[in-house]
Amino acid sequence: MASAFSPIDGGSATSPGGFSAAAAHAGLKADGALDVALLVSATSCATAGAFTKNALRAAPVIYDAEMLADRPGRTRAVAMNARVANACTGAAGLEAARAMARAAEEAAGLPPHTALVLSTGVIGVPLPVEKVARGLREAAAKLSPTGGADAARAIMTTDTRPKHCAVRLETPTGPIIIGGMAKGAGMIHPDMATLLGVLTTDAVSEPGTLRPFWKRVVDRTFNAISVDGDTSTNDTALFLANGHAGIDPSRDGATWKLFEEAVTEVARTLALAIVEDGEGATKRLEIQIVGAQTEAHAREVGRAIARSTLVKTAIYGGDPNWGRVLAAAGVAGVSLIAERISLQAGTSNGWLTLASGGATALADPAQARAIFEQKAIRLRLDLGLGRAEAVVWTCDLSPDYVRINSDYTS
Amino acid sequence: MASAFSPIDGGSATSPGGFSAAAAHAGLKADGALDVALLVSATSCATAGAFTKNALRAAPVIYDAEMLADRPGRTRAVAMNARVANACTGAAGLEAARAMARAAEEAAGLPPHTALVLSTGVIGVPLPVEKVARGLREAAAKLSPTGGADAARAIMTTDTRPKHCAVRLETPTGPIIIGGMAKGAGMIHPDMATLLGVLTTDAVSEPGTLRPFWKRVVDRTFNAISVDGDTSTNDTALFLANGHAGIDPSRDGATWKLFEEAVTEVARTLALAIVEDGEGATKRLEIQIVGAQTEAHAREVGRAIARSTLVKTAIYGGDPNWGRVLAAAGVAGVSLIAERISLQAGTSNGWLTLASGGATALADPAQARAIFEQKAIRLRLDLGLGRAEAVVWTCDLSPDYVRINSDYTS
Numbered sequence: 042m043a044s045a046f047s048p049i050d051g052g053s054a055t056s057p058g059g060f061s062a063a064a065a066h067a068g069l070k071a072d073g074a075l076d077v078a079l080l081v082s083a084t085s086c087a088t089a090g091a092f093t094k095n096a097l098r099a100a101p102v103i104y105d106a107e108m109l110a111d112r113p114g115r116t117r118a119v120a121m122n123a124r125v126a127n128a129c130t131g132a133a134g135l136e137a138a139r140a141m142a143r144a145a146e147e148a149a150g151l152p153p154h155t156a157l158v159l160s161t162g163v164i165g166v167p168l169p170v171e172k173v174a175r176g177l178r179e180a181a182a183k184l185s186p187t188g189g190a191d192a193a194r195a196i197m198t199t200d201t202r203p204k205h206c207a208v209r210l211e212t213p214t215g216p217i218i219i220g221g222m223a224k225g226a227g228m229i230h231p232d233m234a235t236l237l238g239v240l241t242t243d244a245v246s247e248p249g250t251l252r253p254f255w256k257r258v259v260d261r262t263f264n265a266i267s268v269d270g271d272t273s274t275n276d277t278a279l280f281l282a283n284g285h286a287g288i289d290p291s292r293d294g295a296t297w298k299l300f301e302e303a304v305t306e307v308a309r310t311l312a313l314a315i316v317e318d319g320e321g322a323t324k325r326l327e328i329q330i331v332g333a334q335t336e337a338h339a340r341e342v343g344r345a346i347a348r349s350t351l352v353k354t355a356i357y358g359g360d361p362n363w364g365r366v367l368a369a370a371g372v373a374g375v376s377l378i379a380e381r382i383s384l385q386a387g388t389s390n391g392w393l394t395l396a397s398g399g400a401t402a403l404a405d406p407a408q409a410r411a412i413f414e415q416k417a418i419r420l421r422l423d424l425g426l427g428r429a430e431a432v433v434w435t436c437d438l439s440p441d442y443v444r445i446n447s448d449y450t451s
Numbered sequence: 452m453a454s455a456f457s458p459i460d461g462g463s464a465t466s467p468g469g470f471s472a473a474a475a476h477a478g479l480k481a482d483g484a485l486d487v488a489l490l491v492s493a494t495s496c497a498t499a500g501a502f503t504k505n506a507l508r509a510a511p512v513i514y515d516a517e518m519l520a521d522r523p524g525r526t527r528a529v530a531m532n533a534r535v536a537n538a539c540t541g542a543a544g545l546e547a548a549r550a551m552a553r554a555a556e557e558a559a560g561l562p563p564h565t566a567l568v569l570s571t572g573v574i575g576v577p578l579p580v581e582k583v584a585r586g587l588r589e590a591a592a593k594l595s596p597t598g599g600a601d602a603a604r605a606i607m608t609t610d611t612r613p614k615h616c617a618v619r620l621e622t623p624t625g626p627i628i629i630g631g632m633a634k635g636a637g638m639i640h641p642d643m644a645t646l647l648g649v650l651t652t653d654a655v656s657e658p659g660t661l662r663p664f665w666k667r668v669v670d671r672t673f674n675a676i677s678v679d680g681d682t683s684t685n686d687t688a689l690f691l692a693n694g695h696a697g698i699d700p701s702r703d704g705a706t707w708k709l710f711e712e713a714v715t716e717v718a719r720t721l722a723l724a725i726v727e728d729g730e731g732a733t734k735r736l737e738i739q740i741v742g743a744q745t746e747a748h749a750r751e752v753g754r755a756i757a758r759s760t761l762v763k764t765a766i767y768g769g770d771p772n773w774g775r776v777l778a779a780a781g782v783a784g785v786s787l788i789a790e791r792i793s794l795q796a797g798t799s800n801g802w803l804t805l806a807s808g809g810a811t812a813l814a815d816p817a818q819a820r821a822i823f824e825q826k827a828i829r830l831r832l833d834l835g836l837g838r839a840e841a842v843v844w845t846c847d848l849s850p851d852y853v854r855i856n857s858d859y860t861s
Contacts, residue, residue, distance in 0.1 A: 097781035097789050129777050131790060167804065272782045286741050350760065354853050364574030367539050371507035372682045379507050380541060396575065398541050433583030440850035443764050 046303040050208025052187025053417045056220035057243035059083040059285030062188035064195035067176025069124035070237035077176030077197035081149050086281040088248045090118040098345025099128030101158040112283035117155035120145035121196050121413035122173050128274040137168040137373045141201035145198035148181035149295040150410055160340035161235040175370040176379035193222035200225045204314040210303040217244045217286050219304050223311035225318050249293055252253040255280045262308035266316050267347035267435045316434050321442030326435050334427035338375045339343040343433030353438035361409035386412045406438050456713040462617025463599025466630035467653035469493040469695030472598035474605035477586025479534035486588030487588035488531040488602035497656045498526040498689040500667035503686035509538030510548040511568040522656035530555035531606050532583050534572040538684040547578040550728035554584035558591035571645040603632035610635045614724040620713040622706045627654045627696050629713050633721035635728050644684035646672055653695035660701055665690045676726050677757035677845045681856050709721050725843050726844050731852030737829045748785045753843030755783035763848035771798035771819035773805045791835025796822045
């Protein structure tokens with residue numbers, strides 16, 4: 042069956058109708074690199090946000106969460122900067138986030154309280170509001186429907202490449218475009234890193250519908266990747282729907298389902314790009330958890346495996362040490378019954394059983410090692426407790442990660 | 452004030468009266484190294500145990516937990532082996548643990564159901580019961596009141612040195628001895644590693660008193676260290692009181708308090724030896740959390756910091772990147788108020804403030820770097836929420852850790 046949606050070559054957050062963007066150099070990064078970006082919608086967007094669970098939320102996170110609680114249907118712009126996270130900056134930081142939003146609104150000629158803000162970079166350093174405002178004015182002067190790629194480049198910190206994409210979904214009443222941009226988290230100069238994701242669509246929606254929809258998508262994409270287990274003070278994923286296409290995909294069940302698949306595809310593409318661009322990462326591990334009682338349980342078990350430094354170092358070394366995978370599953374805080382558990386590894390012609398009944402099986406060692414030496418490794422853990430499942434992705438832990446992360450501030 | 456207890460030179464788990472031990476080579480390790488140990492008490496012990504919270508508990512953990520639930524006042528022996536963890540081994544593994552206990556009881560001429568078992572080593576490999584039983588018989592034939600050091604050596608896996616100590620506590624009615632042995636966890640060929648700790652005393656006690664006492668001690672010692680955040684399937688800490696000294700320290704409040712201090716000192720000494728012997732570890736980090744609402748909250752915040760690979764790589768690099776410490780505190784699952792938080796670093800003449808009011812302070816960079824370049828670093832995080840506190844210890848994360856852990860099974 043042909044897919045109902047298709048990737049757009051070079052697509053970005055400005056691929057959906059009615060969105061424009063631009064970036065500027067505001068003097069935050071060295072060498073004149075783009076460090077400030079502005080994304081603007083021609084009309085008000087219904088917006089949903091997913092924010093860090095870190096108890097110490099950065100000022101832009103606090104600001105955006107309040108905005109989306111108060112006026113989730115009034116978003117017109119997202120202002121972004123790299124290099125300074127505006128985190129652990131106290132009351133002055135919150136005032137700086139407000140000033141950054143106001144600067145974006147003024148620069149783009151928008152009403153007050155219509156801009157959201159995203160910051161990423163070093164923790165604990167004051168945001169240079171004047172520089173950022175100047176950059177936003179410069180960006181506002183050159184907003185373009187092809188500016189999404191520049192915006193994605195501007196929010197890079199130690200990402201080695203910009204991350205953006207878009208898909209086109211055909212519906213019975215016409216096409217809908219979904220676009221997005223993101224930057225990486227952890228294993229990428231992590232104190233300058235944060236997961237930032239902005240998805241856009243020209244579909245019609247409203248905040249009450251978008252909120253649970255976006256939570257489902259984020260749980261299966263941005264929240265299903267783990268790079269080094271650290272949760273940034275700034276992690277944010279936004280979804281803006283401006284209605285430019287005039288089509289509300291929630292009006293019929295089949296279209297709504299396809300729309301969710303298409304949005305998930307964009308978010309997953311960006312999330313996997315983050316995993317693959319992890320600093321020091323040499324391999325990707327996909328962990329499928331099946332047979333769980335709930336999807337949340339499945340995800341927790343997957344995340345526990347993805348967080349384990351013992352699993353990640355074994356993956357780095359190509360070491361078929363699956364006892365570590367079972368041991369890591371046991372720390373997820375989910376009740377398990379050892380006798381019901383089985384673990385398999387993906388091969389080019391099916392699944393190889395590594396353990397069953399909670400006990401390690403004696404798989405062919407050479408075949409097992411060949412699997413663990415692959416660049417992309419797939420494991421499937423069946424908990425034998427139910428029918429829910431989840432997929433989690435991570436990368437390996439290499440000596441480069443340690444070297445890169447052991448000296449930043451100086 | 453002179454301490455009421457003093458270390459015993461070369462002390463071990465057999466320093467308290469009535470305990471004897473021996474070790475043997477059962478052919479599990481290469482090169483004839485000691486790999487099986489037997490610790491025996493002349494009389495029945497009141498015993499308390501603390502076990503791994505991993506949902507997939509290894510067979511010896513399941514066996515011991517059942518024994519201590521059924522007959523916590525009847526322990527006469529602890530049989531131990533290295534090299535094979537008897538974890539993820541299913542029903543056959545539980546039968547092997549039972550057989551190992553029976554072999555120890557028969558070898559030492561003890562009644563049934565009086566021996567506990569501890570195993571450490573590779574996950575998922577069957578326990579070679581016959582070899583272990585032969586080793587236990589050999590050990591039983593040479594039990595000695597000075598055998599504690601050999602026993603500590605036998606349970607080493609990738610530990611670089613045996614870990615044992617003892618203290619002598621003077622009480623108004625005579626001396627009590629507390630001894631102990633342990634082996635390391637994580638960062639020490641972690642799939643062969645597990646935290647095993649056995650403390651012994653000749654004090655009189657009974658299981659109902661010992662159980663809450665031991666939980667308090669373990670929470671502040673073995674559970675207050677983090678090496679790589681992984682929780683083994685086999686982690687176990689036992690405390691055996693055989694009453695040989697004829698003194699029940701719980702009879703008067705002052706003695707009971709001193710007894711807790713002395714037992715805590717032995718457990719802390721062993722726990723810190725584990726941190727310092729972590730594979731690839733080059734530095735030690737002590738994290739004091741003060742101003743918490745409860746001790747459990749304080750410990751959770753400390754453990755979140757100790758688990759953070761970003762904090763641990765910064766410590767390795769001597770990088771005074773304390774924004775990472777604040778960010779890591781935020782993921783502990785404990786509610787925090789950013790404005791009330793302050794962070795200080797220990798110096799030779801007091802505490803240097805790194806952050807206060809949730810915002811990073813501008814400490815002298817050279818002084819801050821000098822602190823983070825020390826071999827032993829102390830941080831104090833004040834949450835500003837209450838009066839409870841806890842201390843947690845960890846080591847740094849070095850490229851050696853990754854190299855060492857990336858290839859084991861082959």
